[in-house]
Amino acid sequence: MNILKPFGRITAMVALVFAAISCNTTDNSEPELELIPVNSVTVDGYTVSLEVEKEIETGANYLYWKVEQDGKIITPQSITVNPMMDMGDMMHSTPYTQPETAEEDDRYFKNMAVFIMPGGMMGSWTINFEIMTQTDEVISGEMPIDVASSWKLTSVQDDNDNVYFITWYAPQKPVVGNNDLTFLVHTRESMMNFPVVENLEMEVYPYMDMGGGSGHSTNFTNPVTAGDGFYNGDINYSMSGTWTTSVELIVENDTLPEVVFEYSVQAE
Ligand SMILES: [Cu+2]
Structure with missing residues (x-):
């Protein structure tokens, strides 16, 4: 009967090794690319x-x-x-x-x-x-x-017909709670050349229309220039549903007409 004892120990060791291996694979924090x-x-x-x-x-x-x-x-x-x-x-x-x-x-x-x-x-x-x-x-x-249309890009022009393309970069899928809020801004030098625009000022305002003339905003921080045409802030949605976020660009003290992104925020 004693003969079973070492087997028991081996089984236990094998189980430990397996646990270590599966731990390693699940602990791997690199997000898997799913293309x-x-x-x-x-x-x-x-x-x-x-x-x-x-x-x-x-x-x-x-x-x-x-x-x-x-x-x-x-x-x-x-x-x-x-x-x-x-x-x-x-x-x-x-x-x-x-x-x-x-x-x-x-x-x-x-x-x-x-x-x-x-x-x-x-x-x-x-x-x-x-x-x-x-x-x-x-x-x-x-x-x-194929390029599908989305709500994540809009454009605005200044008085000199310079066009600014404003991209809603993040959150790609807005959820209730805190989200990184990132925009990208490009202009058009020619039909072939669309450089990034850095160091603009940006004023955003998130709003949820609750119907019957009432509505509310939520906590957010205004995006600021982060280089390479990126502007980073935060937005903390208090509710799921349809939200708008207006964006105004301020180019050399000139405030351009407001553009509005409209999208839905998921409950997480
Ligand atoms: Cu075109």
């Missing part, structure tokens, strides 16, 4: 794929680029992109950055594009890409994409 395929294009034996975290829409989007050769992921030296909307009688680009190796997963290159118009009746979006392989081979092509 949706958008489109892929094959050029000269290289398959270039575009993947995203959420459906591409007006406002800010992160685009993840993957290049494969013979079914294997390769790491190019660089990927250069240029989003373009063909509106029939004219073409224009949109604010965007160039792809760099994704911190979350180095099999991908990642960039941001802020789409200023949805695709559809008005025109269609394509992302032109140029890839330099490790052997200096250049692969170029174009990737057609």
Whole structure:
């Protein structure tokens, strides 16, 4: 009967080892990238794929680029992109950055594009890409994409017809309680060039219309410039439901007309 004792100990040790392993995997705080395929294009034996975290829409989007050769992921030296909307009688680009190796997963290159118009009746979006392989081979092509419309982008003009594109960057999904409140601001230098605008003053005001002429605001801090066109504040929603947030930009002491974002806040 004594013969069972060591087995018991071994079982206990095995259980401990398993507990340690499963602890490790669940404790891993890196959020898992969950990407949706958008489109892929094959050029000269290289398959270039575009993947995203959420459906591409007006406002800010992160685009993840993957290049494969013979079914294997390769790491190019660089990927250069240029989003373009063909509106029939004219073409224009949109604010965007160039792809760099994704911190979350180095099999991908990642960039941001802020789409200023949805695709559809008005025109269609394509992302032109140029890839330099490790052997200096250049692969170029174009990737057609759909851009849905969203509530997260609006624009305003000043008296000199300068346009400012205001993107609601965060919260992407507003919830009751405290949320980081982040905007991005770009202007248009030409149809191909949309630089960020830093050091503006911004005045926001969140409001919930309760009907019958009554309504209320909630606690918030006004966003302030954080560099690269980002403006960071906070918003603490007291209730779920439909909210508006007005935004005024102050450009060199000139207060531009107010724009309003309207969206729904979830109960968490
Ligand atoms: Cu357009």
